[in-house]
Amino acid sequence: MTRSQIEYILALAKLESFGKAAKACFVTQSTLSAMVAKVEEQIGITLFNRKTRPVSLTPQGERVVKVLKSIYREYQVFDEVVNEIKGYDVGDLSIACIPTVAPYLYPLILNEMSRKHSEINFTIHELTTENIIEEIIAGDIDVGIVSIPLEHEELKEYDLYVEDFLLYDCGNTSKSSKFKVSDIDLERLWLMEEGHCMRNQVGKICELRQLKKINGNLTYNCGSIFTLIEMVKMNKGVTLLPRLALANNTQIQEHNIYNILAPVPSRKIGIVTHKNYVKKGMLSDLIQIIKDAVEGFLPKNTSEQAIFKPLR
Amino acid sequence: MTRSQIEYILALAKLESFGKAAKACFVTQSTLSAMVAKVEEQIGITLFNRKTRPVSLTPQGERVVKVLKSIYREYQVFDEVVNEIKGYDVGDLSIACIPTVAPYLYPLILNEMSRKHSEINFTIHELTTENIIEEIIAGDIDVGIVSIPLEHEELKEYDLYVEDFLLYDCGNTSKSSKFKVSDIDLERLWLMEEGHCMRNQVGKICELRQLKKINGNLTYNCGSIFTLIEMVKMNKGVTLLPRLALANNTQIQEHNIYNILAPVPSRKIGIVTHKNYVKKGMLSDLIQIIKDAVEGFLPKNTSEQAIFKPLR
DNA sequence: TTCGTGTCATCGCTTTTTTCGATAAAGTTA
DNA sequence: TAACTTTATCGAAAAAAGCGATGACACGAA
Numbered sequence A, B: 001m002t003r004s005q006i007e008y009i010l011a012l013a014k015l016e017s018f019g020k021a022a023k024a025c026f027v028t029q030s031t032l033s034a035m036v037a038k039v040e041e042q043i044g045i046t047l048f049n050r051k052t053r054p055v056s057l058t059p060q061g062e063r064v065v066k067v068l069k070s071i072y073r074e075y076q077v078f079d080e081v082v083n084e085i086k087g088y089d090v091g092d093l094s095i096a097c098i099p100t101v102a103p104y105l106y107p108l109i110l111n112e113m114s115r116k117h118s119e120i121n122f123t124i125h126e127l128t129t130e131n132i133i134e135e136i137i138a139g140d141i142d143v144g145i146v147s148i149p150l151e152h153e154e155l156k157e158y159d160l161y162v163e164d165f166l167l168y169d170c171g172n173t174s175k176s177s178k179f180k181v182s183d184i185d186l187e188r189l190w191l192m193e194e195g196h197c198m199r200n201q202v203g204k205i206c207e208l209r210q211l212k213k214i215n216g217n218l219t220y221n222c223g224s225i226f227t228l229i230e231m232v233k234m235n236k237g238v239t240l241l242p243r244l245a246l247a248n249n250t251q252i253q254e255h256n257i258y259n260i261l262a263p264v265p266s267r268k269i270g271i272v273t274h275k276n277y278v279k280k281g282m283l284s285d286l287i288q289i290i291k292d293a294v295e296g297f298l299p300k301n302t303s304e305q306a307i308f309k310p311l312r
Numbered sequence C: 001t002t003c004g005t006g007t008c009a010t011c012g013c014t015t016t017t018t019t020c021g022a023t024a025a026a027g028t029t030a
Numbered sequence D: 001t002a003a004c005t006t007t008a009t010c011g012a013a014a015a016a017a018g019c020g021a022t023g024a025c026a027c028g029a030a
Helices: A003-015 A016-027 A029-043 A059-085 A102-116 A129-138 A198-205 A225-234 A280-295 B003-015 B017-023 B029-043 B059-085 B102-116 B129-140 B199-204 B225-234 B282-295
Strands: A090-099 A120-124 A143-148 A155-169 A238-242 A266-274 B091-095 B120-126 B142-147 B155-169 B238-243 B266-274
Touching: A003 A016, A003 A029, A003 A059, A016 A029, A029 B102, A059 A090, A059 A155, A059 A266, A059 B059, A090 A102, A090 A129, A102 A120, A102 A280, A129 A143, A129 B029, A143 A280, A143 B017, A143 B199, A155 A280, A225 A238, A266 A280, A280 B091, B003 B029, B003 B059, B017 B029, B059 B091, B091 B102, B091 B129, B091 B282, B102 B120, B102 B282, B129 B155, B129 B266, B142 B155, B142 B282, B155 B282, B266 B282
Parallel strands: A090 A120, A090 A143, B091 B120, B091 B142
Antiparallel strands: A143 A266, A155 A238, A155 A266, B142 B266, B155 B238, B155 B266
16 A cells, blocks of 8 residues: 555545546546545455445445545655645645635735745635635635634634624714614625625524524625625615724725624634644644734734624 | 644654654655744744754744644644545544553453444553543543543543452451441451552551551562452452452452442442544544453442552 | 447557666775 | 674565556447
8 A cells, every 4th residue: 555546546436537637646547546446445445436426435445545645644744744844835826715804814924934944835715614624624725714612523723713793874864873783784794605604603692682684685795805895885775894804904894894892792713624634834834924914003912802602 | 823833842742853854754854844944934933942952942943832732733623524424434443441450441442443434453452540640641642541530731531431349358357247347357358559540549548447467567569450469369368349349250259359338339430531632533433342351350339439540 | 321430448569767796895893 | 702693685586566458349330
């Protein structure tokens, strides 16, 4: 059982096609077919069902592939360690971030990351929490930036910062500048569309009182936070915006931003990786860069305020 | 980097000799030498210092070997899973147990284990906690039965049972049959010799009052619990014996055994394995067999009494 | 049914890798 | 220095991995 054989099997399990897997592994289809067959023969277990279209894993194959993934991961660790010993700072790093954080966080950190690690190929994604979890487990993404805690079995979480929400009300008629969560007019509340954790966060904050209304005919689901802001602006609506959305942002009319009185709603943003992840050096560096980058934009001491767990 | 190359390097790191490592891997010395050299060349890191006698790991080698051990472990998991899928119940299982538990526990479980898993080769050891930890980390022993908690970074613990201590006093002159720990006559107290965790357990129980006395000229260190019992008997001494020592034991004169009033001193016995250990099926089976075996011998509800952490 | 098409398996051959035995080189001990 | 032990190297042989071409098979369209 060689490392390449493991890679062939994992590629086949993922791509569900001998041809595609072969291409991905830079060998011919015949080689990959022969190698997979050879492993199956050696261990005496049929891993793939070739009669289905596309090719599928047998139940036994599922179990074996799971273990092979672990071996593969350890090999990756090995590569990392070798590179680290040799003082290299090379390889790939793919980062995914939820859409309500990405547009405000990425600009703050990407330049510094790419400058500090000029030999690393960074790949940036903007995905929902759900997709980030999937991709991390599949091994396609190294680190995710999401609202924590997720408390997922296969993942490991690292704190980044606590971000408070501000009230963005473009139809405020009262002269008061002090608002409580309970003052929010649910009739004019706008939310991100389903699948975005901020929908759940904001939904939860305003919840409890009358959750049904949120899905009522007055709410429109926005696919991006920019759209959300625009919709609120145009319709004299109201929503909660995370603090970082305010930084360096010309889209938002500042006079429509209101602080919320305690308990200030907030969310905790953190990094998640696979529990066996090991680009430790890179990870701790990334964490530090993010912490430094957001420091000036966030109020102090928000850490112990109400924190909402995303539902998805 | 093949699996065998990893095995060669690990063998060499362990045996510190190309010849011995080659023998252990069932290849010639030239093959092993060439393969190790080849890996070193491929990764561009010198792993071994050949000028020292015996051969030693370079600092970089230490780091690499650590990772290779992880890969090797995962390969072992792979083997396990393959065997499990194929319904085999084969392989080896080496169990180590502390000396104050071994003579009473092993007889209760070994027959059943070997009967249930007739194709497994069991190896039994009697070692101190310290040695068990070392051997588990080295990978030479699969499971250890010790007094827990150890809270060791590399190990994982599983509860087995809580065992209370009884007073064994061969020179009791008072007519009372009710004793408290504080009644123990330190002048006549006998302990296991250094290195046995029961020395620390019993020492701790009687401690605090006058720890110095324990190492005074009236205490003699016994290397086995049988010797300890004999010495106490012969010298009208006193000691604490774990409950299981009483079961099926003709050595102890029962009229010299006294219950101790609450708080009843006790120790928690558990299984420890390497944190990445995976003969899961075998392990859970072993745990169940042990729990069943000792159940009749132990009093109920001792679980939440004073538990003493072994110092070594 | 039959034909085409896409997909995987198989065959013979080449290249690469692993292993061996023998021997050279290096290091250690007496 | 000689004798001995240990590791490195060499050429040959055996094993394994890879390739291209072709065969086998399933599936849908004619």
